[in-house]
Amino acid sequence: MSVTILVGTQWGDEGKGKATDLLADQMDFVVRYQGGNNAGHTVVAGDRTLKLHLVPSGILYDHITTVIGDGVVVDPRVLLEEMDELGTLGVDTSRLLISTNAHLIMPYHLELDRVTERYLGRQQLGTTKRGIGPAYADKVSRIGLRVQDLTDEKIFRQKLETAIKEKNAILSKVYNRLPLDPEEIATDYMRFGARLAPHIVDTSAVLHQALRDGKRVLLEGAQGTLLDLDHGTYPFVTSSNPVAGGALVGAGLGPKEVERVIGVTKAYVTRVGSGPFPTEDHGKDGEWMQEHGHEFGTTTGRRRRCGWFDAVLLRFAARLNGLTELFVTKLDVLSGLETVKVCVAYRYEGERYEDLPPHQSILHKGEPVYEEMEGWSEDLTQARSATDLPAAARKYLDRMAELADVPVRMVSVGPSREQTLEAG
Numbered sequence: 001m002s003v004t005i006l007v008g009t010q011w012g013d014e015g016k017g018k019a020t021d022l023l024a025d026q027m028d029f030v031v032r033y034q035g036g037n038n039a040g041h042t043v044v045a046g047d048r049t050l051k052l053h054l055v056p057s058g059i060l061y062d063h064i065t066t067v068i069g070d071g072v073v074v075d076p077r078v079l080l081e082e083m084d085e086l087g088t089l090g091v092d093t094s095r096l097l098i099s100t101n102a103h104l105i106m107p108y109h110l111e112l113d114r115v116t117e118r119y120l121g122r123q124q125l126g127t128t129k130r131g132i133g134p135a136y137a138d139k140v141s142r143i144g145l146r147v148q149d150l151t152d153e154k155i156f157r158q159k160l161e162t163a164i165k166e167k168n169a170i171l172s173k174v175y176n177r178l179p180l181d182p183e184e185i186a187t188d189y190m191r192f193g194a195r196l197a198p199h200i201v202d203t204s205a206v207l208h209q210a211l212r213d214g215k216r217v218l219l220e221g222a223q224g225t226l227l228d229l230d231h232g233t234y235p236f237v238t239s240s241n242p243v244a245g246g247a248l249v250g251a252g253l254g255p256k257e258v259e260r261v262i263g264v265t266k267a268y269v270t271r272v273g274s275g276p277f278p279t280e281d282h283g284k285d286g287e288w289m290q291e292h293g294h295e296f297g298t299t300t301g302r303r304r305r306c307g308w309f310d311a312v313l314l315r316f317a318a319r320l321n322g323l324t325e326l327f328v329t330k331l332d333v334l335s336g337l338e339t340v341k342v343c344v345a346y347r348y349e350g351e352r353y354e355d356l357p358p359h360q361s362i363l364h365k366g367e368p369v370y371e372e373m374e375g376w377s378e379d380l381t382q383a384r385s386a387t388d389l390p391a392a393a394r395k396y397l398d399r400m401a402e403l404a405d406v407p408v409r410m411v412s413v414g415p416s417r418e419q420t421l422e423a424g
């Protein structure tokens, strides 16, 4: 039992990168299991700050093997760019493994992500436009190309020919765009394949063997529980399964290996893109969080929508993921607010909902029921243990744990490694 799963409990951007970084010392493998370069995490290498989208953050540690698992969609152009960037910083990327089963993001996926969003107009999802949805759609339609196809030109060209016929017809006839040239795509992708070939392996088999050898594996989720395709705020979701169950499918492991499931929870809530967000604060408090929390998307630079901590969502995440503990991030951002609000339920047409309502319209239209708690004015960024926290901040954490019925184990009060404390 040496597998730890790390998931986001909100709509992504909970600070999973920092949590992974802290756990790195205890891990031998760090695995991305879903999503693609729609995700983003910031890593600091020497005096340079780097934004990675696909390469797992564990890459900075010499003792860690990083894995892009079966459930990920890979844009090989982006992956190679990231590897090159890391190379120029002296980071060794030779221990990066890529699953032979992972699907490829193709140029027509990028194009389709852009034109379909435009087509949806006001109904648009606010995707990251990285081709994620169209790539997963092709996977399910069974016309996707996989990483293993990069190493067999004949098969690659055959599959590309089948897929692109339909894509070009859609692009030109439905969306009035120019068709894409399959020859150009094949040439580019064969070049990418030649470079990636040494990294392409059966990652599920590697991980299985590693576990038999007593190694420790971290399955690192991208996005968050409420962006899960099956369980999130559909259709305003991503196209994969960030929840803990998805971690096993996406890494190719069975459930009996799992020891811990850590839910990363921001002390307030943010969301990028469209969709319901019951505790969103359009007033000065939301602005405060946006400003003090530097809430801009890592991938698209968009301003994140901000709002109060929502216990209904956290309870839902605890249930769906089977959380064993919480890692609370960005508690320091709330310093200076006179009162802090905690949403304990929603109210709609006279009914009170303490769990996620059965119909999404209620999530759109329901009013949050808040508990107001005393705020704190102290700067928390220097706190190094739970006893350094003001009583009001400790109370806030206790209430989070109580409402979710999951213990808070770690709390982050700033971006650096040292700005983390054990909560008990």
Ligand code: IMP
Pocket: 011, 012, 013, 038, 039, 040, 125, 126, 127, 128, 129, 130, 132, 133, 222, 223, 227, 236, 237, 238, 239, 272, 273, 274
């Ligand atoms: P897609 O994943 O690019 O298809 O975008 C679908 C939805 O998921 C949009 O609302 C995006 O803003 C959101 N999303 C995708 N990746 C992330 C992420 O890493 N953090 C936060 N939101 C994300």
